[in-house]
Amino acid sequence: MRNVLSIFKRDFNAYFQSPIAYVVIALFLLISGVFFYLLLSSFMQYSYAAMMQQQGIPVNVNLMLIRPFFLNLSIIILFMIPIITMRAFSEDKKNGTFELLLTAPLSNWQIVLGKFLATYLFYLIMTGLTFLYMIFLFLWGNPEILPVLIAYLGVWLLGAALIAAGNFISSLTENQIVAAVGTFTLTMVLWIVGFSADFAGKVLGNLLQYFSIIDHFDDFSKGVFDSSHCVFYLSLMILMLFLTHQSVESSKWRA
Amino acid sequence: MIEVSGLTKFFGDVRALDEVSFRVEKGEILGFLGPNGAGKTTTMRIITGFTPASGGTVSVAGFDIFRNDLEVKKRIGYLPENPPLYNDMQVKKYLRFVAAIKGVERESLAAEIDRVADKLSLKPVLNRYIAGISKGYKQRVAFAQALLNDPPVLILDEPTVGLDPKQIIEVRELIKDLAHDHTVILSTHILPEVSMTCNRVVIINNGQLVAVDTPENLNAHLKGSDTILMEVDGRVDSVIETVKKIPEVRSVAVTSSIRTGLASYTIETAVGADIRRDLAAKIIENGWGLLELKTEHLSLEDIFLKLTTSEEELT
Numbered sequence: 121m122r123n124v125l126s127i128f129k130r131d132f133n134a135y136f137q138s139p140i141a142y143v144v145i146a147l148f149l150l151i152s153g154v155f156f157y158l159l160l161s162s163f164m165q166y167s168y169a170a171m172m173q174q175q176g177i178p179v180n181v182n183l184m185l186i187r188p189f190f191l192n193l194s195i196i197i198l199f200m201i202p203i204i205t206m207r208a209f210s211e212d213k214k215n216g217t218f219e220l221l222l223t224a225p226l227s228n229w230q231i232v233l234g235k236f237l238a239t240y241l242f243y244l245i246m247t248g249l250t251f252l253y254m255i256f257l258f259l260w261g262n263p264e265i266l267p268v269l270i271a272y273l274g275v276w277l278l279g280a281a282l283i284a285a286g287n288f289i290s291s292l293t294e295n296q297i298v299a300a301v302g303t304f305t306l307t308m309v310l311w312i313v314g315f316s317a318d319f320a321g322k323v324l325g326n327l328l329q330y331f332s333i334i335d336h337f338d339d340f341s342k343g344v345f346d347s348s349h350c351v352f353y354l355s356l357m358i359l360m361l362f363l364t365h366q367s368v369e370s371s372k373w374r375a
Numbered sequence: 376m377i378e379v380s381g382l383t384k385f386f387g388d389v390r391a392l393d394e395v396s397f398r399v400e401k402g403e404i405l406g407f408l409g410p411n412g413a414g415k416t417t418t419m420r421i422i423t424g425f426t427p428a429s430g431g432t433v434s435v436a437g438f439d440i441f442r443n444d445l446e447v448k449k450r451i452g453y454l455p456e457n458p459p460l461y462n463d464m465q466v467k468k469y470l471r472f473v474a475a476i477k478g479v480e481r482e483s484l485a486a487e488i489d490r491v492a493d494k495l496s497l498k499p500v501l502n503r504y505i506a507g508i509s510k511g512y513k514q515r516v517a518f519a520q521a522l523l524n525d526p527p528v529l530i531l532d533e534p535t536v537g538l539d540p541k542q543i544i545e546v547r548e549l550i551k552d553l554a555h556d557h558t559v560i561l562s563t564h565i566l567p568e569v570s571m572t573c574n575r576v577v578i579i580n581n582g583q584l585v586a587v588d589t590p591e592n593l594n595a596h597l598k599g600s601d602t603i604l605m606e607v608d609g610r611v612d613s614v615i616e617t618v619k620k621i622p623e624v625r626s627v628a629v630t631s632s633i634r635t636g637l638a639s640y641t642i643e644t645a646v647g648a649d650i651r652r653d654l655a656a657k658i659i660e661n662g663w664g665l666l667e668l669k670t671e672h673l674s675l676e677d678i679f680l681k682l683t684t685s686e687e688e689l690t
Contacts, residue, residue, distance in 0.1 A: 122475070123475075123476055126472060126475040126476050127476065129472075130461070130464075130472045134461065134463055134464075137463035137464070138463055215459065215460070215461065215462075216455060216457035216458070216459045216460075217459045217460070217461055218459075219420075219425050219453075219455045219457075219459050220453075220455070220459035220473065220520070221476070222424070222425050223423040223424055223425050223448055223451070223453045223455075224448060224473070224476045224477055225445050225448040225449040225476075225477060225478060226448075226476055227445065372425065372426055372427055
């Protein structure tokens with residue numbers, strides 16, 4: 121456990137030793153902030169119009185603002201993941217420090233978990249900062265808190281699966297650009313695979329739909345907790361961590 | 376302490392190591408020699424558990440690297456060919472990280488870092504970022520890293536690369552000093568380094584073991600023939616003919632022809648047969664000018680070259 125923590129601490133601190141962390145977080149907050157602002161503006165227009173028309177149905181901030189915001193957020197995340205995970209293993213492989221890790225008395229699982237936790241904590245912090253936007257809604261509006269928390273749970277489960285996938289791709293190459301492009305391709309495929317579901321046959325279509333990573337997020341964004349989606353994300357995470365472990369193990373053989 | 380037997384390694388179809396076997400006893404410094412690409416780094420990487428072998432076994436302190444790699448890794452301090460440093464860390468934090476993953480207890484971290492920093496005189500740079508220190512310091516930080524947690528076995532892949540002459544001497548002294556209670560394998564290109572620091576030498580070429588012995592024994596062994604260097608002013612073909620008539624002579628070769636009639640020759644003779652008197656007499660007899668005549672002693676360089684280039688000569 122101490123070994124996992126040592127690797128985790130080193131990798132996590134390394135983010136903040138370079139400008140990467142600040143640039144990534146700033147970019148993410150900027151893009152998600154713009155979306156939030158646009159959604160908020162249109163929501164305000166709509167609710168103003170609704171008020172003028174004296175309709176009896178109150179506009180629902182959870183459904184009309186928070187849900188589309190989280191759907192947008194999930195797509196932005198797909199684009200940010202590769203930047204977060206690209207250096208995880210690639211940098212060590214390039215630097216020669218991979219040799220240090222593999223010849224130290226560490227098990228491969230300790231290396232994989234340490235690196236995963238470092239990238240994942242960074243992700244948690246980055247996405248957690250968007251809670252600032254929610255605070256404004258709670259200060260000047262009255263959204264329900266539970267659906268918001270469930271949406272965050274969805275963001276973090278989605279992230280766990282994707283971050284693990286990014287770690288896996290990064291463990292395959294010593295080139296950070298290749299790692300980023302590879303991870304980006306993977307996240308895009310996992311997203312787009314659902315689009316083609318309608319054109320495939322029934323069985324294949326259902327299968328493709330099942331693997332569409334954003335489809336599983338839909339319920340979370342509505343504030344609906346469905347354990348089958350949790351199972352999907354967690355199994356994807358475990359699969360990816362396992363593949364990362366195999367990749368680290370076999371990199372010895374390939375080297 | 377270290378036992379390597381029948382080590383074979385394939386990279387695809389390329390045989391990088393072929394049945395390499397040797398032993399290193401406790402407290403010994405073993406020098407690892409060979410031209411670039413001979414398989415030195417590969418052998419070291421197999422011993423440290425970074426790369427698995429395709430065949431053969433390695434055991435360190437009785438533990439097999441394949442079955443019990445964690446036990447082996449605990450006992451080895453490894454300085455790889457490329458210093459495994461994180462440029463974005465301060466020297467002290469880097470050493471702290473490596474000490475932690477090597478299992479140094481939390482309470483003794485500071486003392487342990489102090490100990491290795493002292494050994495490699497790293498005190499002035501402890502708080503500097505690794506990216507900003509000189510190559511010599513980087514090499515020494517990498518060396519310090521290998522000493523953390525005081526492993527009984529040290530594997531050093533070219534430990535003096537990038538150091539200035541004064542630092543090289545310091546590091547050699549350090550290696551000798553460490554050898555009292557450590558077992559050391561070190562690879563190098565610098566041959567005098569081997570004769571200066573090592574008790575025994577392993578020479579490998581094209582993945583094959585060519586020799587394992589003490590530097591002195593190698594010297595004696597390899598003198599399968601004595602060599603005489605000679606410079607003579609006289610017709611080359613008749614000089615060769617005359618020299619060949621001496622019974623102890625095995626071969627004569629022209630090393631360089633300075634101008635017509637003046638050339639230097641290398642003469643191989645049976646061991647212990649000093650034929651310089653005969654040679655001189657024969658040359659004077661023929662009325663040629665004897666400009667130089669001396670016996671040649673094999674240095675480690677010659678042994679190295681002899682052992683590693685003989686195959687090419689055959690083809």
